[in-house]
Amino acid sequence: MSYPSGHPQQYNPQQPAPQQYNPQQAAPQQYNPQQAAPQQYNPQPAPQQYSQQQPAPQQYEPQQPAPQQQHGRSSRMSDSNLRLVWVYPDLLSTYGDRGNALVVERRARQRGLGVQRIDVRSDQAVPTSGDIYLIGGGEDRPQRLAAERLRNDSGLVRAAENGAIIFAVCAGYQILGREFINDLGEREAGLGLLDVWTTRGEGARCVGDVLAEVDPRLGLPQLTGFENHQGVTHLGQGVSPFANVQVGRGNGTGDGTEGAWRDTVFGTYLHGPVMARNPAVADMLIKLALDVNALPPADTTWYDALRAERIAATRQPA
Ligand code: GLN
Numbered sequence: 001m002s003y004p005s006g007h008p009q010q011y012n013p014q015q016p017a018p019q020q021y022n023p024q025q026a027a028p029q030q031y032n033p034q035q036a037a038p039q040q041y042n043p044q045p046a047p048q049q050y051s052q053q054q055p056a057p058q059q060y061e062p063q064q065p066a067p068q069q070q071h072g073r074s075s076r077m078s079d080s081n082l083r084l085v086w087v088y089p090d091l092l093s094t095y096g097d098r099g100n101a102l103v104v105e106r107r108a109r110q111r112g113l114g115v116q117r118i119d120v121r122s123d124q125a126v127p128t129s130g131d132i133y134l135i136g137g138g139e140d141r142p143q144r145l146a147a148e149r150l151r152n153d154s155g156l157v158r159a160a161e162n163g164a165i166i167f168a169v170c171a172g173y174q175i176l177g178r179e180f181i182n183d184l185g186e187r188e189a190g191l192g193l194l195d196v197w198t199t200r201g202e203g204a205r206c207v208g209d210v211l212a213e214v215d216p217r218l219g220l221p222q223l224t225g226f227e228n229h230q231g232v233t234h235l236g237q238g239v240s241p242f243a244n245v246q247v248g249r250g251n252g253t254g255d256g257t258e259g260a261w262r263d264t265v266f267g268t269y270l271h272g273p274v275m276a277r278n279p280a281v282a283d284m285l286i287k288l289a290l291d292v293n294a295l296p297p298a299d300t301t302w303y304d305a306l307r308a309e310r311i312a313a314t315r316q317p318a
Helices: 044-053 067-071 098-110 140-153 153-162 169-178 279-290 301-315
Strands: 081-089 116-118 132-135 164-169 179-180 185-188 196-199 204-215 221-231 229-237 241-249 260-262 263-268
Touching: 044 067, 081 098, 098 116, 098 279, 132 169, 132 279, 140 169, 140 185, 153 164, 164 169, 164 279, 169 179, 169 196, 169 229, 204 301, 221 301, 260 279
Parallel strands: 081 116, 081 132, 132 164, 164 263, 179 196
Antiparallel strands: 179 185, 196 229, 204 221, 204 241, 260 263
8 A cells, every 4th residue: 555645644753844844834823932831842851861861870969059059140041941952953963963962951950950952843933032052063955944944933043132052063053154055056144143154165075083272261171073064164253263173174264263153152063972072062051051150060971981082083093
């Protein structure tokens, strides 16, 4: 028996057919932050995931006061739950970039914070009330579709205007900029949240492991990651390089810069996932969300092992 084309059983929500998407219909009214049940966006409440799979009481300190209480400073967060938005997992999630959401969530829970993880597919409206937005990398066509939808939706731009923290990788980074070259070879408008623009590199694709020193103002240790992109990203006056490469290509402009940032908006070319290799980056986002300078310590044994392995391998390629 064969199903006629368009039979509902052929529909796979993981792979929404772009043709079916009509931005006119992608109704913000489908999602009303006031009304929408959080469960809609958090189908797998995470505490059980972690407590069942990784019962590590020595790492998790629920008794510990929430960091903002400890430091007595005001927080960006409206309540004690960190609202973590993972933007367009169906289009932008190459090289395990989903791991960034897992690590931010894990690092927050290790500090006794509640986390509301909100995965927003590309046929859903981006909520404006998130604290941290994460965006991953993507191939050229999904990247164009994601840019179109994010421009039409405008939720991410409004969130940024409200001071939300945004961390984007590779294609996501390019989309945050003013424009990039799409899969059709045309200039495609980005969101203009970072003063960068991306052209198509004439030379070989930038592929390989990266080591970089992060902008010292961000107080982060050496960055390790993996890059794979054709785009070359140029930085305008309104941003600073996120890092400078010691190994690898980064922005691909030949000046050694890697990524870009301003205020609470960050873009990088690094996969890895970058948060798994550099948990201090996840901690930085959490500190920004809480508006604190420090967090209670949390176990980094496995992260340190991964970091050491990748840093050694990058210094001495096989
Ligand atoms: N498609 C973009 C490029 O090649 C981004 C690739 C990626 O996200 N890995 O430049």
